[in-house]
Amino acid sequence: MLEIKHLKTIRALAHTGSLAKAANWLHTTSSALSHQLKELEARIRHPIYVRKTQPVKFTPEGELILQLAEQILPLVQDTETRIQDLRTQSKGQLRLAIECHSCFQWLMPAISQFHKRWPMIELSFNNEYMFDALPGLTEGELDLVITADTFESDEFYFEPLFSFEMVLVTAPDHPLANKSYIDATDLTQQTLLTYPVEPARLDIYKYVLHPANCQPKHVKKVDQTLMILQMVTANLGVAVLPSWAVTEYQQQGLVETVKIGQQGLTSKLFAAVKQRQKNLGYIKSFFEISQRTSLTNLTDVTPIK
Structure with a gap:
């Protein structure tokens, strides 16, 4: 009856507070998401949330599904990561610098989650590049920079955060x-x-x-x-x-x-890495954790379209 996609949708709806923001976060359309929710409601024969409420208000049935999603999805994600770890035996380091000087409300929880998922990756901060960190990427002293500055580059990749x-x-x-x-x-x-x-x-x-x-x-x-x-x-x-x-x-x-x-x-915030590193498993995981954690921990932030 319930599928993983339904759990992801309910969780996104709860975390973003609206159908449009949830659709944006899941990289789909509001109409597709609305159709999926109606299909689920038809399956369980009950409404999942109260229409035209802001932020969204769930019915008792919706709350039960949300509780399940909060329990199951982290386990699914963790298992997928562990499988990837077994396949790649990923080890390495992630040297960070931040040019966003108000980042700690979301960055510290994100780093905590990252460490739990990737305990084999040594994560550290470099304070020598506090206000101009992109040269540190070029010089090989850094692996990832949190920045608001983006530009066309063959060397750098900028992952949108929020x-x-x-x-x-x-x-x-x-x-x-x-x-x-x-x-x-x-x-x-x-x-x-x-x-x-x-x-x-x-x-x-x-x-x-x-x-x-x-x-x-x-x-x-x-x-x-x-x-x-x-x-x-x-x-x-x-x-x-x-x-x-x-x-x-x-x-x-x-x-x-x-x-x-x-x-x-x-304004917009990005995670900058070298182009050749953007597809590394732990780098992509850091992107995803940062995006999700910022949306959960901060008010008045939205995904970057």
Whole structure:
């Protein structure tokens, strides 16, 4: 009656919260997914979820199937990996560097899962390439880089991880905190707190300030997200950060967030590896675990189409 594809669909629906996002995550269409769910409902003779609810709400029957999916799918995936391990006897190392400096909310759980699945792979961080890590791939000092910078390359492969919204972060009593959105001119009288990288690599410059031929009044470069947030709360400047990186602080009333532009400012995150390594079993596994873990652990993130 139940098939693995049904379990994958139910789990994706629960983790993404909507049929459209689940279809996107499973690399299919909403209509195909809807047809599959109707077929399953016909088999069990009960609805699985309540239509037109956001996020999706499951019926008791749907909850039972979801529980089964959460139990079975990790076992299936683990068994498939173990079979692959027996076939390839994979051993090696995965040397990481991150250019996303707010990554730890999803990256640490992802690394924990990766280590359980691939205990024979030695995983390590390299802090020498914190703000410009792609040269480390070229030089052979790194195996994988988490980055927002992509470009056409015969040397590198960029695996899409997820997209998210960048927001302006201010102190609660800051003059910009009550605006529905800000534009480039709003920043011309502000102190902008940024990471110590070239402005051309920062989304706020690339897509907002430079096109409008605007500059902040002052710029202060800070190398830690926590320090940036502390400076924001002290009204020492404003910052542009991923919305999911500041949710906890906003809920505590320490900061406010403001949309950047009427449509918002969307950014994307990728895992970069050498072209020749992209099909290695443990590399592909890291991609999959990172994508799934980010969707589970973060709010307001979506798969990259």
